[in-house]
Every structure is written in structure tokens, then in C-alpha cells.
Amino acid sequence: MHVRTLAESDIPLPPIVVHRPTMCVIDGRHRLRAAHLRGEERVSVTFFDGDERDAFVLSVLANTHRGLPLSDADRRAAVRRIVLTHAHWSDGAIAAVTGLSSKTIAGIRACATTELPELHSRIGRDGRTRPLSTAAGREAARLYLEDNPDASLREVARVAGIAPGTVRDVRARLRRGDDPIPPKVRAGEQRGTRSPAVAAEMADVEVTSSLRVLRSDPVLRFSEHGRWLLRALGEGMSNADWEEAAAAVPGHLAGLVVGLARENSRRWAEFAEALDAGQPAVLLRHAGC
Template sequence: MAGRTVVAAQPGDQEVRWLPISALLPADSPRQGGEDIEHIRMLAGIGEPLPPIIVHRATMRVIDGMHRLGAAILRGDELIEVRLFDGTDKEAFLLAVQSNIAHGLPLSLADRIRAAERIVTSHPTWSDRAIAAVAGLGARTVGTIRGRLQVDMDPGVGRARTGRDGRVRPLDNAEGRLRASAIIQERPNASLREVAREAGISPSTVRDVRQRVAQGQDPVPQKWRRGHGPKPADPRHGGLLDRPALAEMLQGLQSDPSLRFTEQGRILLRWIYARAIRQDERVDVVEKVPPHCSYIMVNVARACADEWLQLANALERRTVAD
């Protein structure tokens, strides 16, 4: 598993083909409330071809595209464009969740939480961050879900988790640090990567252990000792961290038929692209602002940030209400 990124599988059959709608079965969807009829009607009225749907080859169940399928049925179509996916039922569900947070009508917060509950149960050895990346939640939220479900695991398996990069790491960071300390004492000339590989921790953690040992300190900081770990996230804030990269989210919006193929949607996309600040873009701006204008820019930036926050809160309240 080492070196293999943990993400939902992608459709293995890249060839687009036309299949009879009558041959397809409903999705094992993470969308608990079913399909949105208004969204289906909107898609049915779009004159442009819609992207192919994804279908599980083994079961012929729709993985991604129930709204597009509904639009085709509403138009009276007999065939629909399809990409076939080869994988297990569990992999198909992962792909369904990941697809529905990336584009189209997004999953509600409640749907994403329910999806994460199911993934925690089906993939108990996955790390909180790996599950969060698929479900569109924060790692702290997934950790809260895992604690609430109290998923039973084999004692040996439960001592490690598989991260987003596919690497298996010990669940107890202190254990990895102690193992690294022992390796460093035995082989002081071993490289960071060599120790990291054997101890099951990151090279940066090995560097920290080596520095602490050289200074005569405990290789395990106080915060990683049993009973002194980081406190869980405040459930009032949801712990919605580690969201997908901004570029990925913008690409998902740009691919959404309801935005891409409608005048109102294209206006909204232009509005968002004109106001979204890309990662690290602010660094160049900082250097260009004259010192005497800095305090004004500070107020402008904070005012804009507050408006974005209010927009996010309003949209989130509408999503929860729906």
C-alpha cells in the first residue's frame, strides 16, 4: 500500500458508450433525500450535451449522474452516454461520494456526514484525513464521527491507519517517536528517510526526534503522551477543515452544467473567478502595496473576508434547511 494515494477509484473504462436507459439501476447514492426534481428539469432544458454518467459495470447501478439520468428520462431518451467503472461495491460508493462533492448538485452537510459514517465503518484503517478528503469534511469532524461510532477493529489492525498518501502509519505518534529514537541510538548515521520508513513516521518527525535526543530531551513531547493528546474539535464549529484545493473547487463549479450552460450560471462563474484569490497569490500583492497604504488595505481585506464569511454562512444555512 505504501506510496499509493488513498482516493476513490476512477472509472477504469475511459471509452464513452451509449447504453439503454432501461438497462440501468438506481444508484447506491449518498444523497439521502433522493434527486432534486427542479435540478432534473433544469438539466432537461439544457440544449448542450451533458457529461457522461458513470455506471458500475458489475451491477449496472449508476454511480454518478442520477440527475442527468432523470433529465434523459424526462426528455424521453432511450439511450444515455456512459463510462463504465470496474471495482467493488465499496469502491463504487467511494467514487459516488467523491464525485458528488466535486461537481453537480453538491451533497448536503448531513449527506456528507452520513457518507463519512459509512466509510469509517467500511474502511476503519483509513486515517481521518483520508476519509475527510473523500467525504468533503474536515479531519476533526471525521475523528468525532469515528469516536461516536466506536468502530470495532482487530487489535493489530487498529494500531495503524492508512493516510491520504497510501502510507501506513502507527496510530500512536508516541510509539513511532520512541521507535525512531531507538533506531537513531543504534545507527546514528542513518538517514532521515531510512529511519522514517522503519519507524512508520514522517522524515520531519524523525528530524524533530533527532534534535530532541541530541538536546537530552524526551523524544515524545508532552502533547503526544497518553492522556495528553490534542483536544477534539469543538462540535459547534463542525471542524470543517482540510477542504479540497481552491483550484479543484473552482474547476468543479466550472464543470457544473447548471452553471456552465445557463446565462445566469456563467455570470455567477465570472463573478466568482474575478473575486477568488488563488493560493499564495496574496504574497505578490503584499510586496506591491505602498507602506502608507497598508492600513487601508488591511481594512479592505478584512471587510472582504467578512463579506465572504457572511456569504458562506448564508449558503450553509440554506443547505442545512434544504
């Protein structure tokens, strides 16, 4: 019925979304069938170049917010798959994709704990990585507060990578002379201690997960400037990639590369601060406007 309604409409059909590596339709199966009923030989297509896991997420997102809605059973099945393929995503981030509540996501995740990898952080719906254990962030906040006792909560939170509320608790503990890391948090951190090599692998996973969040957003993926941003953020660059890139730099050019890398780092830091603070004038300066 839905397909026939689309076919009988005079309104041009929006482009379908196709996963380029497999040529499977991610979004627009009904539009494709409607075009066939109309006798059309060609349809407009937007290609998605991510992997199959991200393609699945995009298809769920499309069906959640457009077209015929998924049944509750289909949504729950999608959640069970996403919590395994995107374990670093927060319950809220998965809820935004599937249309179920965060509480429901948490319940489904709890049933899949034996299949999930051990994680130390999750990525929220805003794309930010937040630690499941805040021990390291609390320690960083302690050190920063010792040198900058009058720093604002927001400033310390940005430096330490923790929430302002956590900084407030750290500051209060320090004023009382207590350990800034609660016993339960410290115990959990000790149980989760990893070797430097494993920590590096975890960093790779977090970067990859963050990029998957960005790649799955059509606003970035299907715009010229969005694709440029993904490339500029080092899409697909693992620790091993960086090591190989460093090894490829000739000794006589190392100084130039070091200088450019540090200057780019400074610009990215300023860009991040401006974006976090919502300062469009600074962002326009970076864009060359």
C-alpha cells in the same frame, strides 16, 4: 428542476458512472433522467469495477464535488458509514471525500469506536499508511541512526516509515541519552502486541485499504496506465495469495523467479524513491521513454 435544466440544455451530457457488478448508477442519476426526457435511448457510461463499499465512497465523492450537493445530514450519514467500511482512512482522507471538516470526522469516529476494529495505522488523503503508534518506527530510526549518525531527517524517515519530525525527536532523545520511545508510546505498543499471524492479517488489511484508496480514484481507475499501475501493485494479493504463488513455482525454476523478484523489487524501490522525491526524469526511464 435540475433534471429539466439538463434536459433543455444543448450541451452533450457527460458519461454516467455505473457499478458494473450491480449495474447501479454511482454518479449521474439526474443526467440519466434528463436523457430520458430528451427521448434518448442510449447514454455514455463509464464502469466502475470495485466493491460496493468503494462504490459508495465514489458516489459520495461525486456528489460532494459535482452536481447537487449533499445536505449536512446526508454527509454525516455518509461519514458514519465510511468510518466503518474504511476504518484505516484518516480523518483528513474522509473529510476530502465528504466535504466536512477533519474535526467533524473525528467526532463522528469517536461515537463509533465500539463498532470499529482495533487499528495500528491509518491511510491519509495522500494514500500513505501512517502508524497510530510510532514505537516500531522509532526503534527502526534508532538502529539506522546508530549506523548512520549523519543521515538526514528525510532519509531516516523514509527508511523507518515515520515523519521527519518524529526522527528529529528520536535523534534529540538519543543525544540526551533518553529512551527514543516515550513511555506513553511504549505502553500503548505493549497493550497492542499481536501474534505474527495476526500481524500478517493486519498487513493484509493495510495493503487492501491502500488499494481501495487507489481504486476509488477515477484518475487511476478510468485510465489505461492507471489500471496497469493497480495491476502492477498486486491488486488483491493477500499473504495467502503470495504463499500459493510461491508453492506454484517449480523447484527447477525457483532461481529464475528469485532473480526476477529481486530485480523487480529493486526497480520498485527506485521508482518509489523517484516518485517520493518528485524526479520525473527517473520515472520516465522506468516508463521506457
